[in-house]
Amino acid sequence: MTASGGRDSDTARIETFSDGVFAIAITLLIIEIGVPHVVGTESLFDKLVRLWPSYLGYAISFLVIGTVWANHHNRFRLISRSDHILLFLNIVFLMCVAFIPFPTALLADYLSGTDKHRTTAVAVYSGTLAVTAIFFTILWLYAAGNYRLVDRAIDPLLLRAMTRRYVVGMLLYILAFALAFFSAAASLALIVILALIFVLPEPEGPRRRSVRR
Amino acid sequence: MTASGGRDSDTARIETFSDGVFAIAITLLIIEIGVPHVVGTESLFDKLVRLWPSYLGYAISFLVIGTVWANHHNRFRLISRSDHILLFLNIVFLMCVAFIPFPTALLADYLSGTDKHRTTAVAVYSGTLAVTAIFFTILWLYAAGNYRLVDRAIDPLLLRAMTRRYVVGMLLYILAFALAFFSAAASLALIVILALIFVLPEPEGPRRRSVRR
Amino acid sequence: MTASGGRDSDTARIETFSDGVFAIAITLLIIEIGVPHVVGTESLFDKLVRLWPSYLGYAISFLVIGTVWANHHNRFRLISRSDHILLFLNIVFLMCVAFIPFPTALLADYLSGTDKHRTTAVAVYSGTLAVTAIFFTILWLYAAGNYRLVDRAIDPLLLRAMTRRYVVGMLLYILAFALAFFSAAASLALIVILALIFVLPEPEGPRRRSVRR
Amino acid sequence: MTASGGRDSDTARIETFSDGVFAIAITLLIIEIGVPHVVGTESLFDKLVRLWPSYLGYAISFLVIGTVWANHHNRFRLISRSDHILLFLNIVFLMCVAFIPFPTALLADYLSGTDKHRTTAVAVYSGTLAVTAIFFTILWLYAAGNYRLVDRAIDPLLLRAMTRRYVVGMLLYILAFALAFFSAAASLALIVILALIFVLPEPEGPRRRSVRR
Numbered sequence: 001m002t003a004s005g006g007r008d009s010d011t012a013r014i015e016t017f018s019d020g021v022f023a024i025a026i027t028l029l030i031i032e033i034g035v036p037h038v039v040g041t042e043s044l045f046d047k048l049v050r051l052w053p054s055y056l057g058y059a060i061s062f063l064v065i066g067t068v069w070a071n072h073h074n075r076f077r078l079i080s081r082s083d084h085i086l087l088f089l090n091i092v093f094l095m096c097v098a099f100i101p102f103p104t105a106l107l108a109d110y111l112s113g114t115d116k117h118r119t120t121a122v123a124v125y126s127g128t129l130a131v132t133a134i135f136f137t138i139l140w141l142y143a144a145g146n147y148r149l150v151d152r153a154i155d156p157l158l159l160r161a162m163t164r165r166y167v168v169g170m171l172l173y174i175l176a177f178a179l180a181f182f183s184a185a186a187s188l189a190l191i192v193i194l195a196l197i198f199v200l201p202e203p204e205g206p207r208r209r210s211v212r213r
Numbered sequence: 214m215t216a217s218g219g220r221d222s223d224t225a226r227i228e229t230f231s232d233g234v235f236a237i238a239i240t241l242l243i244i245e246i247g248v249p250h251v252v253g254t255e256s257l258f259d260k261l262v263r264l265w266p267s268y269l270g271y272a273i274s275f276l277v278i279g280t281v282w283a284n285h286h287n288r289f290r291l292i293s294r295s296d297h298i299l300l301f302l303n304i305v306f307l308m309c310v311a312f313i314p315f316p317t318a319l320l321a322d323y324l325s326g327t328d329k330h331r332t333t334a335v336a337v338y339s340g341t342l343a344v345t346a347i348f349f350t351i352l353w354l355y356a357a358g359n360y361r362l363v364d365r366a367i368d369p370l371l372l373r374a375m376t377r378r379y380v381v382g383m384l385l386y387i388l389a390f391a392l393a394f395f396s397a398a399a400s401l402a403l404i405v406i407l408a409l410i411f412v413l414p415e416p417e418g419p420r421r422r423s424v425r426r
Numbered sequence: 427m428t429a430s431g432g433r434d435s436d437t438a439r440i441e442t443f444s445d446g447v448f449a450i451a452i453t454l455l456i457i458e459i460g461v462p463h464v465v466g467t468e469s470l471f472d473k474l475v476r477l478w479p480s481y482l483g484y485a486i487s488f489l490v491i492g493t494v495w496a497n498h499h500n501r502f503r504l505i506s507r508s509d510h511i512l513l514f515l516n517i518v519f520l521m522c523v524a525f526i527p528f529p530t531a532l533l534a535d536y537l538s539g540t541d542k543h544r545t546t547a548v549a550v551y552s553g554t555l556a557v558t559a560i561f562f563t564i565l566w567l568y569a570a571g572n573y574r575l576v577d578r579a580i581d582p583l584l585l586r587a588m589t590r591r592y593v594v595g596m597l598l599y600i601l602a603f604a605l606a607f608f609s610a611a612a613s614l615a616l617i618v619i620l621a622l623i624f625v626l627p628e629p630e631g632p633r634r635r636s637v638r639r
Numbered sequence: 640m641t642a643s644g645g646r647d648s649d650t651a652r653i654e655t656f657s658d659g660v661f662a663i664a665i666t667l668l669i670i671e672i673g674v675p676h677v678v679g680t681e682s683l684f685d686k687l688v689r690l691w692p693s694y695l696g697y698a699i700s701f702l703v704i705g706t707v708w709a710n711h712h713n714r715f716r717l718i719s720r721s722d723h724i725l726l727f728l729n730i731v732f733l734m735c736v737a738f739i740p741f742p743t744a745l746l747a748d749y750l751s752g753t754d755k756h757r758t759t760a761v762a763v764y765s766g767t768l769a770v771t772a773i774f775f776t777i778l779w780l781y782a783a784g785n786y787r788l789v790d791r792a793i794d795p796l797l798l799r800a801m802t803r804r805y806v807v808g809m810l811l812y813i814l815a816f817a818l819a820f821f822s823a824a825a826s827l828a829l830i831v832i833l834a835l836i837f838v839l840p841e842p843e844g845p846r847r848r849s850v851r852r
Contacts, residue, residue, distance in 0.1 A: 020662030023233030066304035091705035236446030257546040279517035449659030470759040492730035
C-alpha cells in the first residue's frame with residue numbers, strides 16, 4: 001500500500017485529477033481578459049478591437065491546452081501502472097499546464113507593445129510551452145522505458161514511434177522558444193502549427209505484440 | 214490508435230471534459246461582478262441596485278450556458294464515435310462557451326451606459342452567442358451528416374428534425390445579433406426566449422430505425 | 427428523447443454537473459479575499475487581523491455551501507426521474523448557489539463598516555441564502571409532490587418529514603433575513619446554526635413502503 | 640437515511656467532491672500572480688525576474704496541495720463508511736485546503752519585503768499548512784480510532800503506522816510554523832521537504848488482518 005498504489009484504478013485517479021486541472025486551466029484563461037474602460041467620447045468598439053492580442057492569446061492557449069489534454073489522456077490509456085515517480089512527474093507537469101494562463105496574460109499585454117517587451121513576452125510564453133513539453137516527454141520516457149509502467153502487450157514499434165513523436169514535438173517547442181528572439185510572429189505561428197499537428201492522428205500500428213506473432 | 218480513438222469511451226471522455234468546462238464557465242460568471250465601494254455618505258443599497266445590469270447579465274448567461282450544456286450533453290448521447298475533426302470542432306465550440314464570461318462582464322458594464330456603448334456591448338454579447346450556436350450547428354452537421362458519427366440505428370426523420378432545430382436556433386441567434394443594432398432590449402429578450410425554448414422538449418420520434426420497420 | 431430524458435442516468439448527469447458547480451463555487455470564495463497592501467511602517471499582522479470579516483465570511487459561506495451540497499446530493503438520491511421543469515428549477519437553484527461568493531465578498535467588505543452598510547450587507551447575504559432555500563424547497567416540492575419524480579417505493583411519512591424539514595429550514599432562513607435589519611450578529615449566528623443543524627442526521631424512517639406492509 | 644448515509648457510495652461521493660475542490664484550489668493558485676506593468680524604459684524581463692517569490696510560492700503550494708490530495712485520496716480508500724462527523728471534519732479540512740491560495744499570494748507579495756513582513760507572511764503560510772495538517776490528523780484519528788469507519792480487515796499495525804506518520808507529519812508542520820519566526824528560508828525548506836517525503840511510499844505491511852492469521 002503506497003501513496004500511489006500500483007493498480008489500474010490509480011492511473012484512473014491520476015487521470016481524473018489531471019482532467020480537472022486541464023478543464024479549469026483552460027476555462028480560467030478568460031478571466032485574464034479585462035473589460036476595457038472608456039472615458040469621454042472614446043469608442044468602446046475601438047477599445048475592444050485593440051484587445052486583439054488578448055483574443056489571440058486566448059485562442060492559442062485554448063488550442064494548446066486542449067491538444068495537450070487530448071495527448072495526456074491518450075498516453076494514460078497506455079500506462080497501466082503507476083508509482084511515486086510517475087505521480088511526482090505528473091504533478092510537476094500539471095504545474096506547467098496550470099501556469100499557462102500567466103504567460104498568456106503577459107502575451108496579451110505586451111504583444112502590441114515595443115519590440116523588446118514583445119520579445120520578452122513571446123519568449124516567456126513559448127518557453128513555458130517548451131518546459132511543459134519537456135516534462136511531458138520525461139514523463140513518457142519514464143513510463144515507457146523498458147515497459148516500466150505501460151501495458152506489456154503494446155507493440156515496441158508503436159512505443160518507439162510515440163517516443164519519436166514526443167521528442168520531435170519537444171524539440172520543435174524549443175525551436176519556437178528560440179524563434180521568439182528573432183520573430184514573435186514566427187514563434188507563435190509554429191506553436192499554432194504544432195497544436196494543429198498534435199490534434200492529428202498519431203502513428204498507427206498494431207497495438208499488441210501478440211498481433212505480430 | 215489515434216488521438217481521439219474511435220470508441221464509445223472516447224465520446225464519454227470528451228463529454229466529461231466538456232461538462233467540466235461548462236460547470237467552470239457558468240460558475241466563473243460571478244467573479245466578474247465586483248463589490249461596489251461607497252465613499253462618505255453614499256448608500257450601499259443604492260450602489261447595489263445600480264449594479265442591476267450585472268445581475269441581469271449573470272442571470273441571462275447562467276441560463277444560456279445551462280441550456281447549451283443540456284443540449285450539448287444530449288447530442289453526445291446520440292454520437293457514438295469520435296474522430297479528430299469532431300475533437301477539434303468540440304475544442305473550438307468550448308472556446309466559445311468559455312469566452313462567454315467576457316461579453317457578460319462587458320454587458321454588465323455598459324448596458325446602462327450611453328446608447329452607442331450599449332449597442333456595442335449587446336452586439337458583442339449576442340454575437341458571441343451566435344458564433345457559439347454556429348459552431349454547435351457545424352459540430353452537429355459534421356457528426357450527423359451521412360450518419361458519420363451517430364448511431365446508425367437512429368431514425369433519419371429524428372436526425373432531420375434535430376438538424377432543423379439547430380439550424381433554426383442558429384438563425385435566431387444571428388437575428389438576435391442583428392437586432393442588437395436596433396434595440397438592445399429586443400436582442401436580449403430574444404436571447405432569453407431562445408434559452409427558455411431550448412430547455413423545452415426536443416422533437417420526439419421513434420429513436421431507432423428498427424422500430425419503424 | 428427530450429432535453430432531460432427521463433432515465434436514472436439523467437439525474438446522475440444533473441448531479442455530476444451540480445456537484446461541479448458546488449465544488450467550484452466553494453473554492454472560488456477564497457479569491458474574493460485580497461492580500462492587504464502595507465505602506466511605510468504599518469504592521470502587516472495588524473492589517474491581516476483587520477481582515478477578520480473576510481475570514482468569517484469565508485468560513486460561514488464554506489460551511490453553508492458544503493451543507494447545501496450534502497443536502498442537494500441526498501435529495502437527488504431519492505429523485506429517480508427528471509423532466510424539463512426539474513432541469514430548469516435546478517439551473518435556477520444553482521444560479522443562487524454560484525451567486526453566493528458575491529454577497530460573501532460584500533459581507534467581508536462592510537461587516538466592520540458603519541451600521542447602515544453592515545445592515546445592507548448582512549441583509550443581502552442572508553437574503554441570498556433565503557432565496558436559495560426557497561428554490562431548493564420549490565425543487566423538492568415539485569419532485570416529491572404526488573411522487574412526481576421520486577421513487578414510488580419511498581415511505582410517504584419519510585417524504586412528509588423531509589418536506590417539513592425543508593419548509594421549516596426555508597422559514598428559518600427567511601427569519602435570518604428579517605433579523606438582519608435588527609442585529610447582524612443574530613442573523614449570522616442563526617445562519618451558522620442552520621448550517622450545523624442541516625449537517626446533522628435527517629429524519630429517519632423506513633425508506634421503502636414495502637417495508638411497512 | 641442520513642445526510643451522509645453510511646454506505647461505500649457515500650465515501651465515493653465525498654472523495655469526488657474533495658477531488659474537485661483540490662483540483663480547483665491547485666489551479667486557482669496562478670490567478671494570484673498578476674502581470675507586471677512596465678512604465679517608460681523599464682525592462683519587462685527584470686520585472687518578471689523580480690516576481691520570483693510568486694513563482695516560488697506557486698511551486699511550493701502546487702507541490703503541497705498535490706501531495707495532500709494524494710494522501711487524502713489514499714486515506715479514503717481505507718475508509719469504508721462515513722457519518723456526519725466525518726462529513727463535517729472533511730468540510731473543515733477542505734476549508735483549509737481551499738484557503739491556501741490566500742497565504743500563497745501573501746507569501747508572494749512579502750517574501751522579498753522587510754524582515755518583519757516576511758516573518759508575518761511565512762508564519763501565516765506555514766501556520767495555514769499546520770492547521771490543515773492538524774485537521775487531516777483529527778479526521779484520520781476519528782475514522783481510524785476503534786476501527787470506527789475503516790475497513791475492519793485492515794491490519795492494526797498498518798493503522799498504527801499510518802497514525803504515527805500523520806502525527807509526526809503534523810508535528811513537523813507545526814515545527815515549520817515555529818521556524819518561521821527565526822528563519823523564513825528554514826521554514827519553507829522544511830515545508831518542501833515534507834511535501835517530497837509525503838509523496839514517498841507509505842509504511843508497507845500486510846493490509847488485511849486475515850493475512851496474518
